[in-house]
Amino acid sequence: MAHAHGEYYLPQPSYWPIIGTIAIFTTLSSFAAYLNGVEIGGYGMIGGIALLLFMMFGWFRVVINESESGLYNEQVDRSFRWGMIWFIFSEVFFFAGFFGALLYTRVFSLPWLLGEGDKGAAHTLLWPEFTENWPSNGPAGIGGDFESMEAWGIPALNTLILLTSGATVTWAHWALKADNRRNLILGLFLTFSLGLTFVGCQAYEYSHAYTHMNLTLGSGVYGSVFFMLTGFHGFHVTVGSIMLITIFLRSIRGHFTPKHHFAFEAVAWYWHFVDIVWLGLFIFVYWI
Incomplete structure (x- = not known):
């Protein structure tokens, strides 16, 4: 059983890390299977995500109960x-x-295939007829024709949403340090609401990309x-929203x-x- 021992806290053996590992492995392997046309992969993804939520x-x-029981001290806090x-x-x-893969593709490999740079011979040896630049749909147009995603639509709106959520969670933090429970709860509510709105907008963007732009995971290296x-x-935004909802409910309980x-x-x-990762995405994936 978990207990405090002098300056240190000794937790009981936990099976949750093992369950988390199985959930992530199941989700990712099932996703890979689904992308390769294995029908059961979709069901495996659903099962893996459900196990991850569990x-x-x-x-x-467990951690909340241990914290509220007074088992954690300054040493645990530092840990x-x-x-x-x-x-x-x-x-x-x-x-x-992933950003490195994007950089390598755009800055190095595509120019080489166009005959530029110190490895420009790749143009003659590998793909003499290559004339494309970014965004590329793969060798001989294997990804099919598609439209690239514009920055000044849903992506720009989502940028505003996430930046606003960063401000609201900071406001909630200030309220907590000032012992203002009302503003703490309101700030957290606004933050996870904005996070879920972001996820909803991204889901709509994906649906539009697949149904109207022919932009899919199979649309070459760009897709x-x-x-x-x-x-x-x-x-990550979804997981963060779940964590925000958790601390929101905890704040309501005092x-x-x-x-x-x-x-x-x-x-x-x-x-x-x-938030910071999204700014990088907006600039290097959508804008530039």
Whole structure:
């Protein structure tokens, strides 16, 4: 059983990390299967996401109960802060990999295939008839004709939505430190409402892309990079919204004090990170 031991806190063995690992593996492997035409992959994705939500609900409940029972001290608080810092650090590199793929494709590989740069011989050796530039639909137009996504529509609106949500969560943080419970709850409500609105707008954008623009995951390298970057970001916004709803409900129940509210800060850090990633997406995927 979990208990405090002197300066350190010793948690009981937990099965939640194992369940989370199984959920993520199931979701991603099923998604890969679905993309390759395996029908059962869609059902596996649904099951994996459901298991992931179950894990989040169960693990959140355990940690919340431990926190409200007074088991956490300053040492645990420092450990949590460093844990969250390293988690966000790993997320930076996760998205850096996809941004790197976009950079390599646009700045290096496509110019080489056009005969430019120090590897311009690739134009003659690999694809002599290549004349395209960004956005590319793949070798010999294998991705089919499609329209690229414009920046000054839903993407610009979503940028405004996320920037506003960053301001509302900061306002809620100020209210918490000032012990203003009413403004704390209102700020959190506005923040997760804006987050869910963002996800809804992105879902509409995806539907429009597939049905009217022929822009899909199979639309060459442009479609692949576009949906991988924006899709994973949308997933992060969804997870962040769930966490915001959790601390919103906790705030209603009277949890958190001006000096004891790391869970709130962790979610706020995560949300600001999501905002920053979206700015990079808007500039390099939609605008430039």
